[in-house]
């Protein structure tokens with residue numbers, strides 16, 4: 346659902362227009378500077394972004410440009426230097442709980458098996474894990490972990506762990522999902538399948554989804570809009586609405602339009618010297 | 623649950639008895655071989671008994687006077703257990719307090735760390751002055767020696783939560799108690815057990831030293847008596863007995879660890895298996 350206001354070929358998205366439909370996430374002139382042991386790192390520099398409810402926004406950018414920082418700030422896990430961040434119309438001042446989050450690394454609990462690692466989400470929320478067991482089993486089966494529910498994280502491959510983390514973020518059916526390179530540890534084949542499954546899931550559930558990735562093709566294949574970030578200090582270089590039919594099947598991801606979008610983003614990165622041929 | 627792609631999976635958690643023999647069998651064989659070598663060597667070289675008695679002689683002497691020695695062993699065991707259990711009971715809540723309270727961390731913990739530098743054995747004579755010859759000073763010295771390793775590693779354990787796990791947990795809105803019970807405590811347990819094992823290993827030493835300083839019973843007392851009489855076989859008997867007590871305490875803790883945190887134990891064992 347591309348929203349009217351912030352988009353276009355013009356450079357960074359314009360300031361939030363007051364006429365825009367109520368956004369799920371509103372980020373306004375967000376700056377983030379890390380100071381540590383005398384070292385000053387400017388991670389984000391004036392980021393403006395509106396994400397509409399049920400929108401699937403993908404953030405791409407070079408390593409170290411502040412993508413994870415942006416997500417962590419939006420989730421209320423990191424205090425920010427200046428700017429304004431709102432979720433559901435409320436200012437983000439502390440950890441947000443109306444969401445499911447997948448971090449760049451799986452961060453599972455070693456002492457719990459796969460099923461228990463998924464159910465920790467509902468346990469910590471004070472909900473009855475028994476009522477979520479069936480759903481957890483189904484979701485695990487969906488991501489190909491049906492036979493691994495009793496295993497401990499150490500017994501899984503990196504990709505399998507990340508899939509557990511994804512299921513953990515989905516189990517309580519949150520209205521907002523944040524995923525920080527969730528497929529980073531997956532092989533190309535599983536990755537493509539996960540991308541397809543995630544789209545299916547999103548089409549069925551229509552949660553708002555912010556997805557961070559390095560993969561340009563992956564971004565185009567998934568997104569309603571692709572947010573292209575510059576190298577550090579991260580700014581939004583442009584926001585590209587992806588006008589491709591869903592579900593993005595084989596025809597869609599091999600179409601000429603698809604390739605044009607990929608080229609457009611690639612050229613952005615070439616201009617910044619992120620990609621050199 | 624079936625796992626078609628991992629047919630040769632090792633037995634999960636714990637480990638069976640044959641596996642234990644396979645793991646420790648070598649050590650047992652070596653121990654027996656050393657004892658044999660000792661026995662034969664001492665006899666062939668004609669080494670005097672008061673210098674190095676053969677193991678068989680140690681065993682015979684011990685059998686003859688086992689009543690006295692086992693009585694002493696019981697006394698010492700009580701000191702070890704009393705002091706050690708007290709150390710565990712005090713150090714873990716203390717570690718919690720240091721983890722959760724700024725004041726404890728900033729004001730009390732540095733003092734404790736400083737006190738740790740004090741050679742605790744050197745305090746033993748003081749304890750005799752304060753508490754006399756009985757059970758109390760021994761218990762306190764055992765407590766003192768095993769307290770610090772448990773505190774230090776428990777604090778490390780409580781503090782070492784993966785920040786990303788904490789980030790995840792914060793997005794669930796869970797409160798302090800739940801975070802503690804579901805995340806902080808379980809992930810600190812391996813460190814706590816490490817400290818408890820170090821403490822256990824120190825506790826036997828502590829009890830003996832305490833008895834050396836002043837006592838009229840216990841293995842440390844007997845050891846000095848036998849030593850004074852150049853009764854070397856009995857000196858060795860006491861040393862062996864002490865080692866067994868130390869081992870028993872250590873392995874009891876390890877056993878508890880095994881049933882408390884099988885996920886961690888099996889994981890470290892899995893790492894060793896191929897060697």
Ligand SMILES: Nc1ncnc2c1ncn2[C@@H]1O[C@H](COP(=O)(O)OP(=O)(O)OP(=O)(O)O)[C@@H](O)[C@H]1O
Nearest residue numbers: 379381386388407408409410411412413414415577
């Ligand atoms: N806690 C922190 N303290 C100091 N600097 C930080 C901290 N977190 C991030 N940074 C810095 O901020 C910049 C952005 O980091 P961030 O993790 O957001 O990048 P990223 O875009 O997610 O990169 P990647 O794609 O490699 O994951 C980096 O230069 C990093 O060094």
Ligand SMILES: [Mg+2]
Nearest residue numbers: 412413449525
């Ligand atoms: Mg990152």
